[in-house]
Amino acid sequence: MAAFHELVGLDLRSLAARLATGSPARSELEAQQWLAVVQLLTAHILRDAVELSGGDWPLVTRAYAYAVETAIAAGDFDHREKTYRALHLSSDLLWQVPANPDIELLDPHRMTELLIRELPMPVERARARAEHWTTLERPEILVLRIAKEFLRPGLRLAHLAHGEQLPEPLKSWEELFPSLP
Structure with missing residues (x-):
């Protein structure tokens, strides 16, 4: 549970860096929390998109892919x-x-x-x-x-x-x- 609350407080780059490295692991969050992580990350991406540099996008997209695939594996997403x-x-x-x-x-x-x-x-x-x-x-x-x-x-x-x-x-x-x- 603490892992989810930690993610909520992160800015986009920090959140993306964490997710892109496979943290937290699927088992550390509940299925609904993984869906919330996808929604949180999406909101951050949309809010901060114009501020991202070309070098930020590969990290952000790896984080997005990890969050979505993990949400699917957790079962609250298809x-x-x-x-x-x-x-x-x-x-x-x-x-x-x-x-x-x-x-x-x-x-x-x-x-x-x-x-x-x-x-x-x-x-x-x-x-x-x-x-x-x-x-x-x-x-x-x-x-x-x-x-x-x-x-x-x-x-x-x-x-x-x-x-x-x-x-x-x-x-x-x-x-x-x-x-x-």
């Missing part, structure tokens, strides 16, 4: 949540700082590839289901909603990566976006 958070964090960061191809979270091309890889279904299937989504079973509606939640930040990232002329399947996803539940 792969879908990891993707959702990464897309949103990247999109929010790129409002504040320039793109950087050396840092995944700051690379709209890599984040767009993540979006395409992690969308829960092909755009053709989503289009066929979106036409009559009100008649679908709850689990099928949920999959369409997951796609929409990934697309909210993902389409912004795609435009940062590709400009106004999105390649397929991104163009089709953007056209379908308003029809998703």
Whole structure:
């Protein structure tokens, strides 16, 4: 329990340095505390992003990866949540700082590839289901909603990566976006 309270009082660089070295260990915090660490680190990153130097970003991203992977291993987080958070964090960061191809979270091309890889279904299937989504079973509606939640930040990232002329399947996803539940 003391380890969590110590983390809460740290600034971004101190928190990132600690997490990037694998401290605390997964067993030192409860699952809900790991989720709180991810949220705390994300808030610090967003708050301090413009002040970070190029040399700070590798440390911060290693810390973020460790916190997220440890939260998943602790059981209060899953792969879908990891993707959702990464897309949103990247999109929010790129409002504040320039793109950087050396840092995944700051690379709209890599984040767009993540979006395409992690969308829960092909755009053709989503289009066929979106036409009559009100008649679908709850689990099928949920999959369409997951796609929409990934697309909210993902389409912004795609435009940062590709400009106004999105390649397929991104163009089709953007056209379908308003029809998703």
